[in-house]
Amino acid sequence: MIKRRQHIIVLVSIALVLLSMTLLDKKSINKNTFTCLTTQENFVAGNPITIEFKGFFKNKPQLFVIHSFGKTLLDGVLKNEKIYFNLPKNYTLKTGNVSWFLIENKKKKAKGNFKILPNNETKTKLESYLGPPSTLAGDNHFVMFVTIPTDDYDNPKPPNTNVSIKHHFLNAIFTDNEKTKDFIAWKNIYAPKKSGIVLISASCNEALTQEFDAVIYPSIAKDFTISYKRNHEFADGNQITKLTTSILKDKFGNTVSDGTMVTFVIKNKENAILKTFGTTIEGIATGQILHPEKENKFIVKAFVNGICKSNVIEIAYKSINPTVEFLFSKDNRTITVGSIKSFMNQIVPDGIKVNLNIYHKDSLVETITKNSNKGKAEFYLSTEFYKEKSYHFEIETLGKTIKTKEINVIDQQ
Amino acid sequence: MSLINNKNSYRVLLITSFIALNVLVLFGISSILTYLNKGADRSTMLHLDKETINTYLPKVTWKSLKNPGRKMENQTLSTIEKHYLFSWHIKNNVLKTNTNEGINDYFTENYRKILDTIISINKEKKISIESTTLTHNPILNFYSEDGQLVVFTDENVVEFQNIYQDKKLITSIKDTASYKIMMLLEDGFWRIRHCERMTKVVDTVKVSTVKKIFTVKKNQILKNNKPFIIKGINYYPKNLAWDMYGDLFNLDTIATDFDIITKAKLNTIRIFVPYEDFGKAEVKAEKITKLKQVLALAETKKLAVIVTLFDFYGDYSVNNWTLTQRHAETVVSSCKNFANIVSWDIKNEPDLDFESRGIQNVKPWLSEMIEVVKKAAPNHLVTIGYSTIKSGEILKDEVDFISYHYYEDIFQFKNKLAILEKTTNKPLVLQEFGMSSNQGFWSWFGNTKKNQADYHKEMQAIFKEKQLAFVSWTLYDFPKVPNGVAGKWPWIKNKQKQFGFIDSEGRQKPSFLYITY
Numbered sequence: 001m002i003k004r005r006q007h008i009i010v011l012v013s014i015a016l017v018l019l020s021m022t023l024l025d026k027k028s029i030n031k032n033t034f035t036c037l038t039t040q041e042n043f044v045a046g047n048p049i050t051i052e053f054k055g056f057f058k059n060k061p062q063l064f065v066i067h068s069f070g071k072t073l074l075d076g077v078l079k080n081e082k083i084y085f086n087l088p089k090n091y092t093l094k095t096g097n098v099s100w101f102l103i104e105n106k107k108k109k110a111k112g113n114f115k116i117l118p119n120n121e122t123k124t125k126l127e128s129y130l131g132p133p134s135t136l137a138g139d140n141h142f143v144m145f146v147t148i149p150t151d152d153y154d155n156p157k158p159p160n161t162n163v164s165i166k167h168h169f170l171n172a173i174f175t176d177n178e179k180t181k182d183f184i185a186w187k188n189i190y191a192p193k194k195s196g197i198v199l200i201s202a203s204c205n206e207a208l209t210q211e212f213d214a215v216i217y218p219s220i221a222k223d224f225t226i227s228y229k230r231n232h233e234f235a236d237g238n239q240i241t242k243l244t245t246s247i248l249k250d251k252f253g254n255t256v257s258d259g260t261m262v263t264f265v266i267k268n269k270e271n272a273i274l275k276t277f278g279t280t281i282e283g284i285a286t287g288q289i290l291h292p293e294k295e296n297k298f299i300v301k302a303f304v305n306g307i308c309k310s311n312v313i314e315i316a317y318k319s320i321n322p323t324v325e326f327l328f329s330k331d332n333r334t335i336t337v338g339s340i341k342s343f344m345n346q347i348v349p350d351g352i353k354v355n356l357n358i359y360h361k362d363s364l365v366e367t368i369t370k371n372s373n374k375g376k377a378e379f380y381l382s383t384e385f386y387k388e389k390s391y392h393f394e395i396e397t398l399g400k401t402i403k404t405k406e407i408n409v410i411d412q413q
Numbered sequence: 414m415s416l417i418n419n420k421n422s423y424r425v426l427l428i429t430s431f432i433a434l435n436v437l438v439l440f441g442i443s444s445i446l447t448y449l450n451k452g453a454d455r456s457t458m459l460h461l462d463k464e465t466i467n468t469y470l471p472k473v474t475w476k477s478l479k480n481p482g483r484k485m486e487n488q489t490l491s492t493i494e495k496h497y498l499f500s501w502h503i504k505n506n507v508l509k510t511n512t513n514e515g516i517n518d519y520f521t522e523n524y525r526k527i528l529d530t531i532i533s534i535n536k537e538k539k540i541s542i543e544s545t546t547l548t549h550n551p552i553l554n555f556y557s558e559d560g561q562l563v564v565f566t567d568e569n570v571v572e573f574q575n576i577y578q579d580k581k582l583i584t585s586i587k588d589t590a591s592y593k594i595m596m597l598l599e600d601g602f603w604r605i606r607h608c609e610r611m612t613k614v615v616d617t618v619k620v621s622t623v624k625k626i627f628t629v630k631k632n633q634i635l636k637n638n639k640p641f642i643i644k645g646i647n648y649y650p651k652n653l654a655w656d657m658y659g660d661l662f663n664l665d666t667i668a669t670d671f672d673i674i675t676k677a678k679l680n681t682i683r684i685f686v687p688y689e690d691f692g693k694a695e696v697k698a699e700k701i702t703k704l705k706q707v708l709a710l711a712e713t714k715k716l717a718v719i720v721t722l723f724d725f726y727g728d729y730s731v732n733n734w735t736l737t738q739r740h741a742e743t744v745v746s747s748c749k750n751f752a753n754i755v756s757w758d759i760k761n762e763p764d765l766d767f768e769s770r771g772i773q774n775v776k777p778w779l780s781e782m783i784e785v786v787k788k789a790a791p792n793h794l795v796t797i798g799y800s801t802i803k804s805g806e807i808l809k810d811e812v813d814f815i816s817y818h819y820y821e822d823i824f825q826f827k828n829k830l831a832i833l834e835k836t837t838n839k840p841l842v843l844q845e846f847g848m849s850s851n852q853g854f855w856s857w858f859g860n861t862k863k864n865q866a867d868y869h870k871e872m873q874a875i876f877k878e879k880q881l882a883f884v885s886w887t888l889y890d891f892p893k894v895p896n897g898v899a900g901k902w903p904w905i906k907n908k909q910k911q912f913g914f915i916d917s918e919g920r921q922k923p924s925f926l927y928i929t930y
Contacts, residue, residue, distance in 0.1 A: 064583070064584070064586060066572070066586075066588055066610070070508060071508055071542050071544070072538075090530040090534070093527070094527060096608075097611050099610075101584075103583060103584050106582070129557065129559075129562060131559025142558070181554075182555050182564045183564055183593070184555060184564060186482075
């Protein structure tokens, strides 16, 4: 009896275990029957995308999607134990990997992802950038041309899309076929040795870019020579000597860009530095200097700052050796210098500097400077300042010095 | 009567009123003139650069800057990084609020068009997504010669989001993906031109070979491979409760206290790092120096330390996660060389914030923070100090050992502990327990110092029997407790003041005898 009872207990317990296992199994199947029916992994942008699930849904599940551009929660359409989720149109237009998460009753039930690829059937668009827009000739200088081919929905084309980049210079057309990588196809266009304009354009499928101009400027100038031109060699303080450069060229023989600044540095006999400037027009820069007022020697050298230099030239100015007359008034208080006559015995031009040094007992009292007017300069010694009776004078003009005798100044009162 | 009819009095009245009127007019004119002459506030004359507060600081690690185009300059790189992160911040905000605020600055026109449609769909369906990105690993692909265009691949961007519909939480999702980004420099802003999401890149897992002093083996904490039972105490200096690193910070006081602790045969202290006081995301160097001094002092006194982070923090909102992560990273990595740190305690009693701050914010915040701390100091253990023994199960697989606090009835302790012990085989540490000896004016039926001593005696007996790790609350009675800790009601505050083994005058209370077993 006891044995039988034991058998029954064992059998019943085995049966119970089996039953509970099958029941448990069923339950777990019910719980996990969320199978994604959509096996397609790649979609093309612009086409409708539907993700389909099969299963036993207690609550209405939702699908959370993360897309390149944003995130959203989708409500599905239930139909015969299946549920469909339609990706909104704005999401289907843009490429990238989309992750989805099936959520039921606040819990994540399944996840997966699919890819939206650019649509090659649509019109190709080509966005392009040229930078820098200009460069110098030769020497591995270059401009960079970057193109971004996209489909009609503004999605970058897949890698290895062909883009042909053309450039034109001096009747020669070059074509390069580049493949896209990291959204872009690009090319460095190296500057030719000649200055000018390189025209650049690109095409991808039927899409064309407009024409881009890359300006190739001449490279930096090489050393050059200078020369001078003047009307006469006299130091008359009036005429102008013109300093002229040779045509400034870069090492490839291109005339430098107009407006290149040339500095002429002049050293005179007294070691003072004078400067004059000129900018190039068609490679030539001109600087001007006024003739000195007395005999001098100018040493001239020109520079393009920090870039190149010229040879050194010497310009000598002869004294004009003027004839200078002078006249004292009755009271000896007004001294009229003039007429000052130049090398052809002509009256000097206006504005020639005349110095009057006034000495009293061999010590310098004052130097008065006046400019000549019609070849004359007038000096007045006022009674307030020149109280002493006796002075002697030195008249300096155009490099000539005339000393007067001791002169007694009369007090008018 | 003669006074009234007197002509003179009329005269006086007239003259004084005339003078008074003149004074008033002059005063009026002069105040107008002074107002006109004052000029504008000088500081408003200049368009001074506005100080920007860091709002979004995910971890960004540039893997490579090699590219076939122009060499990347550091200055430009930092601008690109800043604007790129701003673009994420703006996008997160857009998805949260469904407004297009700020998108003009960081997205090009074509991108904005799509973003606008996304906003309108989500707005219509009342979907709000609170999201953040935690790590970015960009690799530079291309930088154009004119410095106006850049392409890079941001590998394995970790995104976390809480999804709400109709203000109800739908779920939380964490996902990792890579992004290929093209940005253009337009009027001073780097704007996103193209963005393509890609599958994540498989990470090469580095096997950490750091030497650990403290390790965990089954349900034991080991120190240099020998069992180490934490017998510790929560520590604040007597007069600096909850404000240890302020102006009154005094290393000598702390040294004396540490001597008391070692003499009492305790081997561990638990200290706290306040989040705001330490400077939030931009941790103040002087605070770190003070913390390091305390740790070094503990090391010389042979005390192990549990450092609790994020004291007085309670925000957890997803858009601020990156700031808290940078805080933890700075604090933890600057202290990673201390061999006496048993563990970093992520947050004190975070389970109390589940309801007010949303469990969907707090729990993943903790989980992410564990990762950040482990990465910053792989040689230290990590735990979370929960307010009750029941909460100990939360994230039990992610912490190295489980910490819980116990302020309930003593007779239930063993049973409750047994339940927790069943759920895990990780070490358990009773990280806070104690009793306030607060009988007095504010609490007539409170416990006496004798009751407190009895309580500790009983607890220590249980610990001894089961060889349990404990950290008691607390060494001192505090003369002052800030309102932020226990509110402003004096009866509650008063209770909080008297949990110590030593009273506020420095005398040992009867409970001091039962400070350890």
